[in-house]
Amino acid sequence: xxxxxxxxxxALRAAxxxxxxxxxxxxxxxxxLCADAIPExxxxxxxxxxxxxxxxxxxxxxxxxxxxINASDQPVTALPGMCFFDSAASFDMxxxxxxxxxxxxxxxxxxRGDLANWGRxxxxxxxxxxxxxxxxxxxxxxxxxxxxxRNGEPRIVRECTYPLTxxxxxxxxxxxxxxxxxxxxxxxLKEIAPGWTVPEVQGLTEAVLTPAADLKEIEL
Amino acid sequence: xxASKIYDSAAAAxxxxxxxxxxxxxxxxxxxxxxxxxxxxxxxxGAKNLTVIANMGGVGFELSQRIKPGGYPDLGLLFxxxxxxxxxxxxxxxxxxxxxxxxxxxxxxxxxEIEIVPQGTLAERIRCASGGLGGxxxxxxxxxxxxxxxxxxxxxxxxxILELPLPADFALIKAHQADxxxxxxxRRTARCFNPVMAAAAATTIVEVDEIVPAGSLDPEVIxxxxxYVNRIVAVPR
Numbered sequence: 001x002x003x004x005x006x007x008x009x010x011a012l013r014a015a016x017x018x019x020x021x022x023x024x025x026x027x028x029x030x031x032x033l034c035a036d037a038i039p040e041x042x043x044x045x046x047x048x049x050x051x052x053x054x055x056x057x058x059x060x061x062x063x064x065x066x067x068x069i070n071a072s073d074q075p076v077t078a079l080p081g082m083c084f085f086d087s088a089a090s091f092d093m094x095x096x097x098x099x100x101x102x103x104x105x106x107x108x109x110x111x112r113g114d115l116a117n118w119g120r121x122x123x124x125x126x127x128x129x130x131x132x133x134x135x136x137x138x139x140x141x142x143x144x145x146x147x148x149x150r151n152g153e154p155r156i157v158r159e160c161t162y163p164l165t166x167x168x169x170x171x172x173x174x175x176x177x178x179x180x181x182x183x184x185x186x187x188x189l190k191e192i193a194p195g196w197t198v199p200e201v202q203g204l205t206e207a208v209l210t211p212a213a214d215l216k217e218i219e220l
Numbered sequence: 221x222x223a224s225k226i227y228d229s230a231a232a233a234x235x236x237x238x239x240x241x242x243x244x245x246x247x248x249x250x251x252x253x254x255x256x257x258x259x260x261x262x263x264x265x266g267a268k269n270l271t272v273i274a275n276m277g278g279v280g281f282e283l284s285q286r287i288k289p290g291g292y293p294d295l296g297l298l299f300x301x302x303x304x305x306x307x308x309x310x311x312x313x314x315x316x317x318x319x320x321x322x323x324x325x326x327x328x329x330x331x332x333e334i335e336i337v338p339q340g341t342l343a344e345r346i347r348c349a350s351g352g353l354g355g356x357x358x359x360x361x362x363x364x365x366x367x368x369x370x371x372x373x374x375x376x377x378x379x380x381i382l383e384l385p386l387p388a389d390f391a392l393i394k395a396h397q398a399d400x401x402x403x404x405x406x407r408r409t410a411r412c413f414n415p416v417m418a419a420a421a422a423t424t425i426v427e428v429d430e431i432v433p434a435g436s437l438d439p440e441v442i443x444x445x446x447x448y449v450n451r452i453v454a455v456p457r
Contacts, residue, residue, distance in 0.1 A: 028316065049339060050248040050412045066288050067252040067410040073287050084408055086415045086443070087248075087275070088347045091340025095360060118315075119365075125277070125324040125334060126315040128366075133340035136360045167363040 002200075004147070004176035005193050005218065012037040012220050013191075014103055014144050014174045018044050022100040025049065025134055027117075028072050030144050031103035046070075047099055049130040051090045054082035071130065094130065095137040102138035104131060106145045106173075108160045111207035113170040113182035115143065119163035128165060135166035147175035147204055154206040156180065156187070177201050178209075179218060186210060191218040225402050226431060227453045230261035233425045237262060237390055242271040244346070244421055246393035246414035249276025249311060250284070251292045253410035255394040255427040257455040262392070263297040269305045272298065273346070273388055275339060275413055277312040277323035286317070296322035304332055308386070310339035338366060341383050343416050348385035350419035350448075355384040391421030395444065398428045399435070402449030403442045411443065418444045425451040 005013075011033035018024055018038060025047045026032050036057065038044050045054045048070045056077035059065065064075035085093075093099065108116040115135050118128035135141055148154055156173065173180040178201050179191035189209040192201060198211050227233040237243065243262070247254035272295065279287065280296030298304050299322035312334050313324040326332045337345065338360050348355060357380035361367050371382040393414040396407035404426060406414060418424045431454045 048409070050409050052409050065408065066250070068408040069248075069250065069252050071248075073250045084406075084411055086411050087339070087343040087413045088416045090412075091343050095340055095358065120315070123313070123315055123319060123324075125313040125319075125321075125327045127309065127311040127313075127336045128338055129311045130339035132338040132364065132366065133360045136362075137340075164364045166360075 002195055006176070008033055008037070009220065010144050010174050010176060013179060013218055014142050015039065016220070017101060017142055017172065018042060021045070023047050023053070023098060025094070025099050025102040025138065027102065027104040027131065027134070028129070029105045031105055032070070032072055032074070034103050047093065049090050049094060049134070051085045051087055052082065054079050091130070091133050094133050097137060097139055099134070099138040101140045101142060102134040103142045103144055104134065106143045106155065107162045108155050108157050109143055109145070109170050109173050110160045111158055111187050113168045114160050115141065115165040115170050116160040116162035117165045131165050135169040140171050141169045143170050143173045145173065145175055147177040152204070154204055157206040177204065180209065188212050189215060191216055193218055222401070225450060225452050226400065227451050230257040230427060230453050230455060231264065233451045233453045234258055234261045234265055234392070237265065237267045239267050240269045241267060241389045242273065244388040244391040244417040245272060245274040245295060246391065246412070246417045247275070248409070248412040249278065250287045252408070253394050253412045253414055254292070254294060255392045256293050258392040258425060258427050259295060259297060260293050263301055263303070266301070266303065268303050270298065270303050271306040271308065272304050273308045273386060275310055275342065276314070277307055277309060277321060279314060279317055280320070280322045283317050283321060299323045299326045299332065302326070302331060306333045306335065308335040308337060310337055310342050312336065342386070343413065345383055345386035346416050346420045349387035350416070353385060355382055357382055386420070388417070388421040389423065391417040391424045393418050393424060393426050395426050395428045397430050397432055397437065398426060398449065398452045399432050399437050399446070401434045402426070402446035402452055403434070403437055404428070404444035404449060405437060405441060406443055415444045419448045423450045424448055425453070428452060428454050429457055430454060
């Protein structure tokens with residue numbers, strides 16, 4: 001088995017998309033790692049859908065305040081200028097296009113950028129939380145995910161078979177094998193993990209990938 | 221002389237919630253902002269056949285210890301007691317947790333109905349109820365299972381779905397301080413759904429850390445005006 005990128009490296013690559021002063025929301029799970037992966041010297045304002053803008057890194061064990069948590073239930077630290085608001089105001093911010101980037105996990109992404117990231121077989125009682133609002137409302141949706149399922153099946157597919165979160169919302173997918181842009185002409189393979197070839201990555205992808213003219217190895 | 225809204229105990233504050241009531245429960249899901257003492261009192265009170273509206277369904281005491289050391293009581297109590305016939309919220313159960321939360325267990329046993337609502341749509345449906353509106357068009361959920369059976373409309377070239385208001389008979393909420401009139405301020409992310417729900421129920425019951433004299437909260441920072449608050453109980457944490 002060839003080595004694939006680990007989750008921290010995937011988060012580092014996704015976080016390279018964050019520009020100075022952007023407002024960024026991080027979804028549940030792997031996307032949360034992006035909080036600790038911001039490029040040096042860049043100021044990012046993290047928004048959390050439970051009603052907080054401009055929070056800092058995760059709190060250490062002796063400084064945890066369970067009334068200051070991110071949307072993944074983790075206590076965070078304060079930064080100067082941070083603010084709090086209620087859930088309705090938070091989702092106005094999200095739906096109204098005031099979030100520059102949201103990073104979300106996914107079960108599947110389709111060749112048109114459809115996203116499926118909340119429902120899965122056997123767990124009918126799980127819900128989408130704020131995922132649908134974020135996918136529909138953020139200016140740019142980046143997905144971080146593993147390229148294949150535990151059984152080796154492709155997660156980047158022609159049509160999502162899992163319940164949809166939103167149609168045509170994804171603009172960039174960062175996996176443990178590749179960086180893929182969703183374009184009007186389909187999926188473009190922009191970057192590839194060290195040691196992997198285009199046919200190998202295509203072989204693990206159901207949707208057709210078009211290699212970019214400037215295809216390169218994933219850079220951090 | 222203004223009639224007092226202050227109750228001596230959480231038990232007294234929830235005593236008249238009847239079988240079949242629709243009850244909103246504030247917070248986000250985990251400890252911060254959750255009215256844990258009012259939930260515990262409702263579990264002891266025993267009202268049945270409730271419709272519960274909350275962002276999350278709770279994880280139950282066992283799993284709550286993974287979220288906060290020592291754990292905390294949550295909505296799981298009501299599902300364990302079989303008090304709830306319907307849950308409306310955005311995250312009935314957390315996919316990242318084992319499928320053993322009281323709500324997921326009750327759902328899998330066919331004991332409770334679930335209506336899943338996107339989180340922002342949930343907040344806005346509640347706000348519509350508080351503000352006397354008949355509903356709103358949102359792009360959230362268009363083209364997904366959430367749109368099933370709903371009116372759709374294309375506005376500015378984008379597809380929207382019609383969502384309707386979500387009122388309640390009672391709201392159980394958590395605030396940091398109340399003054400004796402019922403003006404409320406919150407603390408950090410414990411605000412979340414609490415102010416939204418406080419305004420949308422026929423009877424709003426608030427659990428606070430502290431009750432202070434009217435006039436001692438800065439009017440510029442009051443989040444929930446007292447007109448929305450019916451009952452106050454102080455339970456220092």
